[in-house]
Amino acid sequence: MVNTTVSHAYASATANYTITITDISTSLTITGLVVLERNPLASIQLPTGDDNFGCTPVQFRFINSSTQVSSNTVFTWDFGDGSPIETYNASNLGDTVLHTYLPGIGVLSCELNVTLTATNFCGASTASFFPLRVWDLDEARVTPSATLLCYPDTIVQCTSSTIRNCFPEGDQSQRYERWNFGNYWGLGRDSIIEWRPWNPPIINPPPIAYPGIEIYTVTLQDSSFCGIDDVSLSIQITDAPTAIITSTKDKICEGESVTFINRSIGGANGFRWNYDLGSGFENGNGGNKTRTYNTTGNYTIRLVARINGVQGCFDTADVDLFVLPSPNADFTFDKNNECDSMDVSFTNSSTGTISTYNWTFGNGNSFNGQSPPKQFYP
Numbered sequence: 001m002v003n004t005t006v007s008h009a010y011a012s013a014t015a016n017y018t019i020t021i022t023d024i025s026t027s028l029t030i031t032g033l034v035v036l037e038r039n040p041l042a043s044i045q046l047p048t049g050d051d052n053f054g055c056t057p058v059q060f061r062f063i064n065s066s067t068q069v070s071s072n073t074v075f076t077w078d079f080g081d082g083s084p085i086e087t088y089n090a091s092n093l094g095d096t097v098l099h100t101y102l103p104g105i106g107v108l109s110c111e112l113n114v115t116l117t118a119t120n121f122c123g124a125s126t127a128s129f130f131p132l133r134v135w136d137l138d139e140a141r142v143t144p145s146a147t148l149l150c151y152p153d154t155i156v157q158c159t160s161s162t163i164r165n166c167f168p169e170g171d172q173s174q175r176y177e178r179w180n181f182g183n184y185w186g187l188g189r190d191s192i193i194e195w196r197p198w199n200p201p202i203i204n205p206p207p208i209a210y211p212g213i214e215i216y217t218v219t220l221q222d223s224s225f226c227g228i229d230d231v232s233l234s235i236q237i238t239d240a241p242t243a244i245i246t247s248t249k250d251k252i253c254e255g256e257s258v259t260f261i262n263r264s265i266g267g268a269n270g271f272r273w274n275y276d277l278g279s280g281f282e283n284g285n286g287g288n289k290t291r292t293y294n295t296t297g298n299y300t301i302r303l304v305a306r307i308n309g310v311q312g313c314f315d316t317a318d319v320d321l322f323v324l325p326s327p328n329a330d331f332t333f334d335k336n337n338e339c340d341s342m343d344v345s346f347t348n349s350s351t352g353t354i355s356t357y358n359w360t361f362g363n364g365n366s367f368n369g370q371s372p373p374k375q376f377y378p
Helices: none
Strands: 015-023 028-036 053-055 058-064 074-078 086-088 096-101 111-120 123-135 142-144 148-150 158-160 176-180 192-197 214-224 227-238 245-247 251-253 256-262 270-274 282-284 289-293 297-306 314-324 331-333 342-344 346-348 358-360 366-368 375-377
Touching: 053 058, 058 111, 058 123, 142 214, 142 227, 158 214, 245 297, 245 314, 251 256, 256 297, 256 314
Parallel strands: 053 123, 148 227, 251 314
Antiparallel strands: 015 028, 058 096, 074 086, 074 111, 111 123, 142 158, 176 192, 176 214, 214 227, 245 256, 256 289, 270 282, 270 297, 297 314, 331 346, 342 375, 358 366
16 A cells, blocks of 8 residues: 545534545555544523522522534533532533532532533633522521529520621521520510511620529521521529538447438539548549548548539538547456466456447356456356
């Protein structure tokens, strides 16, 4: 085969052409591809009448209105919300692509940029649709000065800390809030601040002085273009605790154990114990405690009952314990042998704290007391 250059003029149109060369002598056929195309021009449109804003979950429609598209063109769609990029072939031209934006996107960005990229052998181009306004519900939040108070401290200041999604990006309609403070009046019914605009200015409710010991429910409702979101929390006014401690014994001997009984009342949820053993206060639960005292002396055991999380809401009680020396029984006698019979005198030489004495003499006699009488042994 002789190398030959063949020229051919193609029409000015975007198309793919298959070239076939056949060797007549051998019937060998070779095929090739000629691609005629231009750099694509990406373009996005919304269908007539469609809005470019909406509240999640919301579905938008996008029309691929690109031009200079060949059969080799590849389209990629980036919807601006972090979802996976979608890829289509040339048949996507003129199609309507649907995409749903889910709640939570407003936290990232409320004005999104949708991007379409068209690519072929000649190059690539990008088109954007901006702004696409995707709005969320507000996130109603309340910050109270306290959620647990110890009577007679009953004043709570509630502050709206609502996250108002997308407000700077145009979601400025229906910005109202409504407060419910529970049985604030103490009359078995709710106390409510009805719907009012929050901006301008942002007006927090006045401090609330609750009437007594109870659990109150505070609810804030926030209204925006996308609807109403609400949040509730509990405010508990509790009675101050009363610490009460007793012991199973007020006097023991060294080396003995004693149990301290927690009889506190008033809803305490935290306790601290001091056993007067040199280690200071220890955190503990509300149960009874048993301790062993090995050293003679006078001890003061203290119990603190408190409401955790409330400053100054505690009470202290104590009980005294007297640890006495352990008894040591001992005695002497004046004789230990005689002929026929004998009289023996016994002397009590016991030490320590002793309250009773019980004597047994081995001759059938016994005696209760410190100084026994002389004993006769026949």
